[in-house]
Amino acid sequence: MRLAGKRCLVTAAAQGIGEATARAFAEEGAEVWATDINEGKLAALANLRGIKTSRLDVLRDEEISQIGKRVGPIDVLFNCAGFVHHGTVLDATDEEWRFAFDLNVRSMFWTIRTFLPGMLASGKGGSIINVASAASSIKGAPLRFVYGSTKAALRKAKIRLSITSTAQSEISRPMKRSAIQAPVALTAQATRLIRNPAMTRRRWR
Numbered sequence: 405m406r407l408a409g410k411r412c413l414v415t416a417a418a419q420g421i422g423e424a425t426a427r428a429f430a431e432e433g434a435e436v437w438a439t440d441i442n443e444g445k446l447a448a449l450a451n452l453r454g455i456k457t458s459r460l461d462v463l464r465d466e467e468i469s470q471i472g473k474r475v476g477p478i479d480v481l482f483n484c485a486g487f488v489h490h491g492t493v494l495d496a497t498d499e500e501w502r503f504a505f506d507l508n509v510r511s512m513f514w515t516i517r518t519f520l521p522g523m524l525a526s527g528k529g530g531s532i533i534n535v536a537s538a539a540s541s542i543k544g545a546p547l548r549f550v551y552g553s554t555k556a557a558l559r560k561a562k563i564r565l566s567i568t569s570t571a572q573s574e575i576s577r578p579m580k581r582s583a584i585q586a587p588v589a590l591t592a593q594a595t596r597l598i599r600n601p602a603m604t605r606r607r608w609r
């Protein structure tokens with residue numbers, strides 16, 4: 405029970421990496437708030453031990469503020485919501501660029517500014533995990549012009565802890581949405597980092 409006593413909030417937890425993370429955090433003893441806009445899918449987590457569910461659209465600052473008040477101080481913020489734009493620089497529209505940056509980058513700024521004060525006030529700190537991607541400043545992936553730009557922005561942000569770069573070495577094949585391996589590897593790494601923040605400082609300073 406490596407996360408016993410920890411309070412965690414996960415965005416985009418109705419499926420994929422967010423869902424796997426919410427489940428893994430709860431299995432490790434955390435009290436988890438699993439949030440998403442897809443309340444139908446989120447319902448599958450509602451009866452699991454250690455998990456509370458709530459609608460949260462991370463594009464809406466007022467919803468983030470409201471859930472911040474409802475949940476109170478947390479130890480772990482797992483910022484997972486993200487959108488993959490498919491195409492080159494010549495395909496992308498202004499609207500797609502704006503939407504991708506709003507969801508993949510600005511939403512994390514908003515959730516951090518809501519939950520970080522509580523972590524600081526607690527005196528015991530906390531962990532903020534912004535899910536980035538290898539398709540970013542690490543490498544240029546084909547047809548990922550907009551997506552890679554957003555994830556590169558995350559990796560370069562001052563407040564960031566990109567689990568993707570550290571998880572890469574554990575994943576021996578390309579990560580796909582349907583691949584069970586990717587969420588499991590990412591989640592295992594995430595829980596290790598939460599348990600031992602010194603590891604992150606040592607390896608990724």
Ligand SMILES: NC(=O)c1ccc[n+]([C@@H]2O[C@H](COP(=O)([O-])OP(=O)(O)OC[C@H]3O[C@@H](n4cnc5c(N)ncnc54)[C@H](O)[C@@H]3O)[C@@H](O)[C@H]2O)c1
Pocket residue numbers: 415416417418419420421422439440441442460461462463484485486487488507535536537538568579580581586
């Ligand atoms: N899947 C991969 O191979 C992979 C690789 C590297 C990084 N990532 C990153 O991991 C994160 C999760 O990816 P995934 O493939 O597991 O996701 P997914 O596409 O399986 O699920 C996305 C979830 O986000 C939710 N969502 C969409 N808009 C939202 C909003 N406005 N507010 C709250 N929730 C919203 C959806 O309802 C859905 O449940 C993303 O940030 C993605 O960029 C994924």
